[in-house]
Amino acid sequence: MAEITLQHYLVTGAVLFSLGLFAVMTRRNAVAVLMGIELILNAANINFVAFSKYTAGGLNGQVFSVFVIVLAAAEAAVAMAIILALYYNLKTIYVDEADRMRG
Amino acid sequence: MTILIPLLPLLGFTIQMFFGKRLPRGGDFLCISLMFTTLVLSILTFIRIFSHGDPNYIETFGFEWIVLGDMNLSFGFLLDTLTGVMLIVVSLVSFLIHLYSVGYMHGDPRYSRYFGYLGIFSFSMLGLILTDNLFGLYIFWELVGLSSYLLIGFWFEKKSAADAGKKAFLTTRIGDIGMFIGIMIIFGAIGKLGFHDVFQAVANGEFGGTLLTVAGVCLFMGAVGKSAQFPLHVWLPDAMEGPTPVSALIHAATMVAAGVYMIGRIFVVFTPDALLVIAYVGAFTAIFAATIAIVMNDIKRVLAYSTLSQLGFMVMALGAGGYVAGLFHLMTHAFFKALLFLGAGSVIHAVHSQDVRDMGGLRKKMPITFWTFLAATLAISGVPGFSGFFSKDAILAATLEKAMLHPSTFLLPFLGFTAAGITAFYMFRLVFLTFFGKPRNEEKYRHAHESPWVMTVPLVILGILAVCSAWGGWFQNYVTKPSLETYATVQMIDEHADASHVTAVETSHAVAVDHADDHHDVAHTAHNYAMALSIIIALGGILIAYLTYMKGKISADRMMKKYKGIHTVLTNKYYIDEFYGKTFIAFTLALARVSRWIDTYIIDGLVNGISRLTVLSSDIAGSFDNIVVDGMVNTVADFSIAVGGKLRRLQTGRVQNYILWVVIALLVIFYFKVF
Amino acid sequence: METSTIIFYFFMLMTLASAAFVVTTKNVVYAAFALLGTFFGVAALYIFLNADFIAAVQVLVYVGGILILIIFGVMLTHRVMDVELRVKTIQVFPAFISALLLVIILVTVVLETRWPLGEAEQVTSTTRGIGMLIMNDYLLPFEIISVLLLMALVGAVLLARRER
Numbered sequence: 026m027a028e029i030t031l032q033h034y035l036v037t038g039a040v041l042f043s044l045g046l047f048a049v050m051t052r053r054n055a056v057a058v059l060m061g062i063e064l065i066l067n068a069a070n071i072n073f074v075a076f077s078k079y080t081a082g083g084l085n086g087q088v089f090s091v092f093v094i095v096l097a098a099a100e101a102a103v104a105m106a107i108i109l110a111l112y113y114n115l116k117t118i119y120v121d122e123a124d125r126m127r128g
Numbered sequence: 129m130t131i132l133i134p135l136l137p138l139l140g141f142t143i144q145m146f147f148g149k150r151l152p153r154g155g156d157f158l159c160i161s162l163m164f165t166t167l168v169l170s171i172l173t174f175i176r177i178f179s180h181g182d183p184n185y186i187e188t189f190g191f192e193w194i195v196l197g198d199m200n201l202s203f204g205f206l207l208d209t210l211t212g213v214m215l216i217v218v219s220l221v222s223f224l225i226h227l228y229s230v231g232y233m234h235g236d237p238r239y240s241r242y243f244g245y246l247g248i249f250s251f252s253m254l255g256l257i258l259t260d261n262l263f264g265l266y267i268f269w270e271l272v273g274l275s276s277y278l279l280i281g282f283w284f285e286k287k288s289a290a291d292a293g294k295k296a297f298l299t300t301r302i303g304d305i306g307m308f309i310g311i312m313i314i315f316g317a318i319g320k321l322g323f324h325d326v327f328q329a330v331a332n333g334e335f336g337g338t339l340l341t342v343a344g345v346c347l348f349m350g351a352v353g354k355s356a357q358f359p360l361h362v363w364l365p366d367a368m369e370g371p372t373p374v375s376a377l378i379h380a381a382t383m384v385a386a387g388v389y390m391i392g393r394i395f396v397v398f399t400p401d402a403l404l405v406i407a408y409v410g411a412f413t414a415i416f417a418a419t420i421a422i423v424m425n426d427i428k429r430v431l432a433y434s435t436l437s438q439l440g441f442m443v444m445a446l447g448a449g450g451y452v453a454g455l456f457h458l459m460t461h462a463f464f465k466a467l468l469f470l471g472a473g474s475v476i477h478a479v480h481s482q483d484v485r486d487m488g489g490l491r492k493k494m495p496i497t498f499w500t501f502l503a504a505t506l507a508i509s510g511v512p513g514f515s516g517f518f519s520k521d522a523i524l525a526a527t528l529e530k531a532m533l534h535p536s537t538f539l540l541p542f543l544g545f546t547a548a549g550i551t552a553f554y555m556f557r558l559v560f561l562t563f564f565g566k567p568r569n570e571e572k573y574r575h576a577h578e579s580p581w582v583m584t585v586p587l588v589i590l591g592i593l594a595v596c597s598a599w600g601g602w603f604q605n606y607v608t609k610p611s612l613e614t615y616a617t618v619q620m621i622d623e624h625a626d627a628s629h630v631t632a633v634e635t636s637h638a639v640a641v642d643h644a645d646d647h648h649d650v651a652h653t654a655h656n657y658a659m660a661l662s663i664i665i666a667l668g669g670i671l672i673a674y675l676t677y678m679k680g681k682i683s684a685d686r687m688m689k690k691y692k693g694i695h696t697v698l699t700n701k702y703y704i705d706e707f708y709g710k711t712f713i714a715f716t717l718a719l720a721r722v723s724r725w726i727d728t729y730i731i732d733g734l735v736n737g738i739s740r741l742t743v744l745s746s747d748i749a750g751s752f753d754n755i756v757v758d759g760m761v762n763t764v765a766d767f768s769i770a771v772g773g774k775l776r777r778l779q780t781g782r783v784q785n786y787i788l789w790v791v792i793a794l795l796v797i798f799y800f801k802v803f
Numbered sequence: 804m805e806t807s808t809i810i811f812y813f814f815m816l817m818t819l820a821s822a823a824f825v826v827t828t829k830n831v832v833y834a835a836f837a838l839l840g841t842f843f844g845v846a847a848l849y850i851f852l853n854a855d856f857i858a859a860v861q862v863l864v865y866v867g868g869i870l871i872l873i874i875f876g877v878m879l880t881h882r883v884m885d886v887e888l889r890v891k892t893i894q895v896f897p898a899f900i901s902a903l904l905l906v907i908i909l910v911t912v913v914l915e916t917r918w919p920l921g922e923a924e925q926v927t928s929t930t931r932g933i934g935m936l937i938m939n940d941y942l943l944p945f946e947i948i949s950v951l952l953l954m955a956l957v958g959a960v961l962l963a964r965r966e967r
Contacts, residue, residue: 028808029807029808029811031920032913032914032918033811033815034848036913037818037848039909039913040819040906040910041818041819042905042909043902043905044822044826044902045822046898046905047826047899047902048825050898050902051826051892051893051899052891053892053893055880056831056835056876056880057831057834060825060834060835060838061826063865063869063873064822064841067841067842067865070845070857070861071848071849074852074857075852077854078852078853078854079920080919080920081922082921084929084932084933084936085936087854087857087929087932088936088940090854090857091856091857091860091933091937092941092944092948094857094860094861094864095948095952096948098865099951099952101873102872102955102956102959103955103958103959105872105873105876106959106961106962108880109963110962110963121893
């Protein structure tokens with residue numbers, strides 16, 4: 026506990042990831058699900074940067090995380106558009122009500 | 129050409145049965161013309177055969193019908209002098225009957241059908257005469273039986289007529305069974321049924337002794353039935369229920385003669401023992417029937433018993449060795465008996481009654497009928513000059529000759545002469561009662577009139593034949609007794625060589641020519657005696673009848689009262705019908721009842737039981753199918769539905785559920801990887 | 804214990820706590836704002852990791868862009884859904900269990916693995932380094948990313964359009 030090691034960051038990332046996954050699996054509100062996804066992406070980013078610092082890879086990890094952030098942005102925009110489209114068509118933002126493919 | 133002879137009447141039958149009613153006049157002219165053509169063809173055939181001038185002339189043609197390995201049945205025709213005579217007799221009488229029936233059956237509701245039946249009868253009879261083998265003989269024999277059944281029971285609305293038809297058929301059937309057994313014995317022994325082949329086999333000694341006698345007697349049984357010898361005579365008097373022309377055709381001239389013809393045809397097959405049986409049966413029948421004829425009051429009954437008696441004569445003659453005599457009498461009898469029946473029919477038609485007690489003095493009213501009837505009666509009584517005299521005389525001579533050679537057979541001529549005397553008596557009784565004296569029924573007498581030309585012309589033609597047919601002795605020249613040797617193909621063994629073989633050969637000779645030369649002298653002596661005796665007896669019989677019924681010297685009524693017992697027995701025909709009724713018929717009916725019971729309860733019960741069983745088992749199968757099989761199928765289907773129903777829940781359509789499953793799967797993989 | 808360590812733990816807990824709040828709260832608006840806290844926390848962690856450029860980008864893009872977007876989304880749909888009285892979460896229990904298991908596994912893995920650690924680097928500005936890498940080694944991904952952004956832009960506009 027004296028020193029902040031790689032494991033600290035990795036554990037943070039793992040917990041954050043699980044929380045994000047939980048949010049995705051559990052929440053009914055589509056926006057809340059989107060938030061969960063952002064959490065997951067952030068967790069991955071932390072892992073990248075942590076590895077970038079603690080291993081002999083140079084700045085490659087950080088470059089990856091730049092790309093991840095860009096992708097997250099693009100994906101968030103598209104997701105929001107989808108949520109709005111969903112709302113206009115099904116009049117709901119609860120994802121469990123989008124069960125047209127129900128068996 | 130010959131084949132047309134039987135086929136033309138058959139054609140008539142076929143047309144009549146299908147179209148008769150629609151033809152003008154009911155088709156009678158068609159049948160008459162067909163029959164006339166047949167007659168012409170028969171005459172031509174007769175002339176052709178006789179022009180050869182050879183009594184032994186034989187003409188045959190045939191074709192093979194069934195060939196099975198060794199067995200060979202062929203069908204064909206055999207024409208010899210006997211056939212020629214028979215053809216004339218049958219077709220002439222049949223033709224005259226056709227003509228007569230136009231008048232007699234006028235106005236009958238089934239007029240056209242009657243002529244159809246006449247047609248099939250003629251066909252059967254002609255076929256019978258022409259065939260050349262035992263099998264064909266049997267077939268036509270049965271056909272004749274069938275046709276006679278149809279004709280006797282023609283007025284079947286009357287119960288007595290329908291019964292008579294049945295009785296005729298069944299009684300002759302019994303005789304036919306015997307005949308069939310005889311045929312089977314021969315077939316079993318020889319394997320062939322053609323006349324020529326059979327005669328050859330007998331002549332060669334292949335077939336002889338007791339078996340041959342038995343076969344002969346069995347074949348004779350057929351004749352007993354068809355020619356109404358004792359004890360199968362019962363059907364003939366009842367058969368008078370049929371129309372009178374039918375009686376004339378069937379019972380006087382043709383069908384009953386079939387039996388006699390058959391005996392003549394297969395004459396060489398009979399052993400001396402068989403012939404003796406035949407002779408005695410004939411003799412007994414002759415006298416038996418004659419006694420009954422005395423007391424009958426129905427014209428047709430008298431004539432029926434007279435027929436029985438005359439048939440007995442013919443059979444007796446053949447049995448005694450008088451081949452020519454018997455067949456000669458066959459021909460003359462055909463003519464005068466047919467005439468007698470047609471004449472009786474004419475009287476019945478005029479007076480509308482068959483009872484002699486309703487008649488009397490009719491000769492003034494029906495001259496043609498009277499004179500022709502008288503001619504026939506003179507013939508049957510054996511008055512010299514008439515045809516019947518020559519033939520009856522020949523018969524009596526034959527029996528006398530036989531008795532002279534074999535004194536043990538003295539009964540034959542004794543019965544023969546007695547019967548001849550009685551015959552003369554009852555025939556003239558009939559004539560006197562019908563045509564002479566005062567009319568006993570005024571009303572009927574007033575209505576009486578001579579019959580139309582279609583009926584009297586046949587009477588005249590037959591009358592002429594009754595008188596003339598024997599003149600010239602042509603018959604005896606052309607029809608001769610067959611001898612067994614003519615058929616033998618094997619060389620005759622020297623008589624001294626093998627004793628047993630000689631005996632066999634000797635017994636297989638029918639009534640052969642063992643003592644050829646001795647015979648001639650005996651024959652002449654017998655002939656002279658017979659002639660004298662028969663003339664005396666005939667005139668005696670006529671005299672007694674004259675005294676009784678014309679002059680009244682002997683009172684018939686007093687005789688009746690004096691011999692009441694005998695009279696009653698005779699009137700009731702010796703109670704034979706009653707006897708048969710109580711024994712054979714009752715037994716057969718009981719058997720029928722038993723059979724019916726078995727059929728109804730046992731056999732039908734069995735069938736019903738099986739059907740119920742079948743229904744039951746099919747029910748079981750059905751329910752098995754429904755419950756088990758369908759059950760299995762349904763279970764499988766239900767299971768699929770249940771599983772599907774459960775699995776369906778996985779498809780929630782919610783992505784989050786799917787993500788959860790992914791995570792779980794991931795965890796599982798981690799578990800296996802890490803731990 | 805050094806001050807930096809304490810501050811590190813503070814930021815770590817802040818991040819995780821905010822994230823937990825985001826995940827569990829019923830009110831979506833609260834969740835959106837809690838997400839803000841998470842992002843800031845993550846940015847702080849980046850600073851600790853000497854990733855100054857990334858931290859700046861994080862704040863700019865995530866907080867300044869994505870979070871705004873999310874709040875817009877929440878606001879646009881929130882009011883209408885407010886009257887609903889339905890349950891806000893589904894299948895909580897199985898998800899909780901599986902997430903828990905997952906975190907346990909991951910943590911175990913992290914702690915058990917012997918990471919190949921390299922020597923510590925100097926604390927310098929990473930901007931220049933990142934820029935060099937992007938322009939030299941990762942040029943293609945860079946170009947593709949820009950195309951992707953364009954696609955996302957066009958796609959988003961297209962998807963969200965209301966049909967007339």
